[in-house]
Amino acid sequence: MTPQFASLSEFLAMGGYAGFVFGAWGLSVAVIAGLILRAIVTGRNQKTRLEALRQEKDAGTSP
Amino acid sequence: MISGFANPQRFLGLSNWLLPLAVVLAVIVTAIGVVWSMLYAPADYQQGETARIMYIHVPSAWIAVGAYTGMAIGSVSFLVWGHALGDIAAKVMAPIGAAFTALCLATGSIWGRPTWGTWWEWDGRLTSVLVLFFLYLGYMALRSALDETSKASKAAAILCLVGTINIPIIRFSVEWWNTLHQKASIIREGGPSLDPTLLYPLLVMGVAYLLIFAALTLAGMRAEIWKRSADAIEARLQS
Numbered sequence: 001m002t003p004q005f006a007s008l009s010e011f012l013a014m015g016g017y018a019g020f021v022f023g024a025w026g027l028s029v030a031v032i033a034g035l036i037l038r039a040i041v042t043g044r045n046q047k048t049r050l051e052a053l054r055q056e057k058d059a060g061t062s063p
Numbered sequence: 064m065i066s067g068f069a070n071p072q073r074f075l076g077l078s079n080w081l082l083p084l085a086v087v088l089a090v091i092v093t094a095i096g097v098v099w100s101m102l103y104a105p106a107d108y109q110q111g112e113t114a115r116i117m118y119i120h121v122p123s124a125w126i127a128v129g130a131y132t133g134m135a136i137g138s139v140s141f142l143v144w145g146h147a148l149g150d151i152a153a154k155v156m157a158p159i160g161a162a163f164t165a166l167c168l169a170t171g172s173i174w175g176r177p178t179w180g181t182w183w184e185w186d187g188r189l190t191s192v193l194v195l196f197f198l199y200l201g202y203m204a205l206r207s208a209l210d211e212t213s214k215a216s217k218a219a220a221i222l223c224l225v226g227t228i229n230i231p232i233i234r235f236s237v238e239w240w241n242t243l244h245q246k247a248s249i250i251r252e253g254g255p256s257l258d259p260t261l262l263y264p265l266l267v268m269g270v271a272y273l274l275i276f277a278a279l280t281l282a283g284m285r286a287e288i289w290k291r292s293a294d295a296i297e298a299r300l301q302s
Contacts (some may be wrong), residue, residue, distance in 0.1 A: 001103045002103075003103060004101045004102060004103065004104070004105060004106060004173045005102065006225040011101075011102070012167055015106065015111045015112035015113075015191050016111075016112075016114070017112050017113045017177055018094045020113055020173050020174070020176065020239055021113060023173055024119060024120070024169070024170040024173040024174065025101075025115075025119055027166065027169055028119045028123065028170060028171075029168050030123075031162055031165070032166075032275060034162075035159060035162055035273065035279055036279065039279050039282040039286070042283070042286045043283075043285060043286040043289075045286075046287075046289040046290045046293060047286075047289050049290075049293045050287075050289045050290075050293040050296070051260075052295050053296040053300070054296065056300060057299070057300060060136055060300065
């Protein structure tokens with residue numbers, strides 16, 4: 001297999017449809033990156049919260 | 064394996080190695096898929112380079128429909144067998160599915176402008192996918208409107224199952240209302256009509272999207288299990 005584009009500028013031009021092709025791809029990358037970021041942040045937040053509450057519970061029950 | 068998924072604590076243990084595995088596979092397959100579809104797949108003889116939008120539009124449509132189907136399966140297992148993990152999976156998949164449905168609609172619109180000459184048409188396929196998007200939003204709105212978790216879970220599960228009527232409508236919309244969107248070209252009688260040079264990179268991107276979706280769902284389910292455990296401890300501490 002050989003690449004379909006002879007040069008970087010040809011790739012960036014996308015046969016005159018650069019706005020459409022890179023627009024659609026860029027939007028997809030942005031939304032998926034947002035989903036990944038959201039998953040990392042909520043996961044981290046809930047884990048820290050749970051660990052803090054577990055410590056609080058243990059502190060409350062110990063003599 | 065299946066019963067392991069039904070128990071939240073065992074699920075956390077499973078996810079400890081399933082999640083990193085899904086992430087690594089997603090990164091590898093996505094890298095292959097992006098390079099293949101953007102650089103090596105040939106341009107379409109009619110659509111030219113705009114056909115490269117297909118490699119993200121079609122997989123997002125698969126995830127849009129697949130996530131809803133996953134939610135329906137989770138909702139059934141929750142309603143019939145009382146599996147908390149089914150409820151957790153459905154809750155976590157909803158915003159992810161909604162995001163992929165939005166991507167499907169947006170990338171389809173961007174692809175439609177140069178190929179069909181319009182951003183939007185009230186075509187059967189386009190309209191039924193828009194309805195799917197609203198079903199996701201309605202599901203999430205209903206969940207957040209009810210404070211009591213057990214009531215919210217039940218009501219949302221029922222709403223989800225009612226909405227599954229839309230899934231076959233999406234599938235057959237291109238047959239019933241033959242207006243603008245093309246007919247099925249991959250899962251159809253007589254095999255795919257798409258040329259292998261375009262079909263293979265599309266399937267790789269489909270697997271990549273599936274792996275991304277799986278990783279996001281696993282991560283979201285872990286966070287939701289931690290959240291529910293934390294909520295339970297908080298309630299006990301306050302009483």
